[in-house]
Amino acid sequence: MPNISFIARDGIVVPFVATKPRDESSLYINVVDDQSGDVLLRVELRHKTAGISFSHKSSDGWSKKQIHDLAIEKQNKILLSVQKNKFLIDFNGSVFEYDLTRDIVGREIRIFCNFDFISTGSDLSSDQHFARRWPFLLSYETRPWLTSQMSNLPQMISQKAGLSAIIAFDGDEKLLAGIVAKIHDSVDELIIAVYESSSVNVGFFNELQSKYFNVSYQVVQYFYSDNDEDRDRAYFLNGLFEKCKFQNIFFLSPYDDPQKAISCIRENRMRTREDHFAVVEIDHKSDAVSILGFSLRKSTYVVDAEAQHLTLPDDDIAARNMVSVPSTGLSGSVNWSVRLDEKVTAEGSCKKVPAVSLRNVLDSYRPTAGPRIVCMIVSCEINRNKQDAIRQTWLKDLKTANIEYVFVEGNPSIDGSVLLGDRLFVSCPDTYEYLSHKIYRSIEAIRERFNPDYIFKIDDDCVCNVQKLLELDLNRYEYIGTNIIRGKNATYDWHKKSLSNKQLSDILYKAKSDVRWFDGQGGYFLGPKAIDIISKMDLLTFSHMYEDYAVGRALHGKVDMPEFISCHFTSIRDSDIHWEEDYRNTIVSDVHSLERMQAVQQLFDQENQRAAALRNGINVVIS
Incomplete structure (x- = not known):
């Protein structure tokens, strides 16, 4: 409630x-x-x-x-x-x-x-808050493929992370062989795009493939109109998408500097990231956005928007994490870019993109893409069964919402941090008493690797209603969570049951009376300023038996935090549940078993369906 x-x-x-x-x-x-x-x-x-x-x-x-x-x-x-x-x-x-x-x-x-619905600390109505869920409301159109083979592309795309690099072949075999030799180790697949079958030297390509096993060449014809003058460049590029085995794509030219390309791939994690992104260079004079690489989803395709430019559908652009990079000197293998300022429609008129509006309900309200969030799920090695349960439940919605995530584990044998799949290992013991060290190291590592706008911390014994999470307006505060706790000169013994060093159970911890913090069990958000403050602190200064108090103490007096809790960020203890309606405005709930996690996720799904039905099927469109 x-x-x-x-x-x-x-x-x-x-x-x-x-x-x-x-x-x-x-x-x-x-x-x-x-x-x-x-x-x-x-x-x-x-x-x-x-x-x-x-x-x-x-x-x-x-x-x-x-x-x-x-x-x-x-x-x-x-x-x-x-x-x-x-x-x-x-x-x-x-x-x-x-x-x-x-x-x-x-x-x-x-x-x-x-x-039924309530929003706190904001002048927006609950319908407008609901509009922030728009990634879940998008109805993606099927690709406008022109052949039956291409129409099967959505089923052919691999969902695993990896990088397919595309190089346009202009006939210079020596130049092509040089860049392939230097770049092949930095990508999972290297596709050489050939648009004229007569230019294929099978012996040359066979020699390349005998040395570099991830190289393939693909002949994709341009599509010509009846007058034999207009080339459908979108058809050419969409045909290449069909050949990609991995979900991330990077464009190369034989004339590019290989070291700059390798640096761009590594610095932007193109081989491992699983969010919906685009790495772009912006020409500040023309506002044209040149895309160096991006993720390929089942709904991804390009269309000819105007002369010399290809574009992605508007809803696809608006849903991506746009990663702007400084000038790299990389031209890209295909001369294409996406204009964010205006686009020519089929009727010849211009319109601004991307502009998102709501159909039938709030025509004047235009939600925008939210801040870039990384979800930090605090876990440990012995709780990997909980990690698997999360992957099967609310993590699916997290991916739909384009929110990156990591399961955090401690490992004192490593230096710094190691990211393996969706697990982030940080240098600290994997025990309760070192939880504040794990939080500190994880914030430091996520800041360095992901450069997020916000970090959302949540425990591995919790269920998150991701759609409800998106309703949060994070712009007002650097530090926000649920259940504000005040020190009140009180002492706490919450740690007694969880310690690996049992002698520490006799120690009581006293909180400062003027410090307020958010209960770690319910989760909390840290903004860019809060992330910087913690990352730049000395570890021993930050350290405390209670990680949530350590965070609140570190940020005390340095960032704004709410004086009251928005019920859009309501967490609830599973033991306090009396009716299913108690989940109605809940974002986070702890659970006592893996079966309970599945049950609560089903209740969240039912509530989200009910909420959508009450709003007459709000649908997000581009205008």
Whole structure:
């Protein structure tokens, strides 16, 4: 059930937008003292009588209701503020004041409500937040192939990571042999593109293949129109895509500097990355974007947009992680680029791309591609069965959302970090007491390898509703999570059951009273400034028995963090679940078994389907 947590202080304003449910049932908002459990304020909204009522509950029972007239809209903007012993509620511009019997400043407050959808800390409606899910709503068209053989391409593309390099052959065998000799070890496959069958010297290509086993040559004809003048260059390139065995592609020219090409491949991880990306050079004078390499998905194809330029479909461009690189001097094997500023349509008119809009619901709202996120799943060697369970459940959605991820394990025998498949090994023991060291080393390694906008930390015993995760507006804070914890000069013994060094169980750890941090079990986000701060700290200064406290302490006073928790980032303990509706606005839930992980994932899937149905099938289109 949606809930918001905040520390009450004079002047604090908690904004949220709530959606009226379709069944027109009465709605309520409960404001609860988290320590005593008392309902400080209950607000009930009644559709049929168009009224709002206020009451509270204490040891003496429920107070008498105060009732006012009020019309309920589809989208309701609500502001809740605190002034000593008063609550002020602004409901769609109508302000109501409610006196309490005690001063609540400094108390931890939670807000519970039964609204169908609710967004907090943002002026956007829940429909607009929902629009951030657009990678899941895209309906990819089938490729416009012209032959039955090419129509089977979606089934032929390998889903495994790897790099296919494409070189256009212009007839200079010596030049081609030179670059093949230097580049072949840096790619998984090297395709020599030949567009005239008469230029094929079979003996030359056989000699190349006898030395370099990952080389192949492909003859792809240009498509000519009736007047024998217009060459369909898109047909040529799409035909080459059919031949690629790996999902990532890099364009080369025989005239390129091999060392620059190798550096570009390595620095951008083109052989190993599994996200939907494009490595581009931008001509700042013309704003043309020249693509050096990109990922190939089942929906990927190019079309002729205008003279001398090929383009990808707009939704394909908008969904990619665009990696801009400085001038490399690499021309590419095929003279093509993608213009992001304007494109000529079939009718001859120009339009801006990529611009994403919503069909039928919010024509004026244009969601944009979100920040680049890397999901850091904290794990260990003995929990690899949990890693497999995640791969079979919510990790599939993570890939659809184009979010890269790693399972983090500790290994003290290595120097620095090692990335093997989707596992990131960092230099530290793989035990609980070194968890803060694992977090520190992992943030450092992810920053260096992935250069993300945000790192999302989550544990391996959790399920994530990825579609709900995308609704988060991360631009406001460098550090955001769920369940804010305050030090309050308290001591903690959370570590006792998990230690490998049992003598440490007798040590109690005291938190600073002014430090606030997010509960590590529910996950948290770190922005670029937060990542830099932690990465540049000394490890021993950062280290603590509790990794989540170590992060909060390191960032204390240095970055902005919310004073209340957006219920768009609600985590919930599996043991606290009472009804399936409790998952409605939940992003993260911990689980006690692998079977439970599958069950919770199914509940998330059902909730996402329900949410989509309630919004009349919002579909994302390009305009």
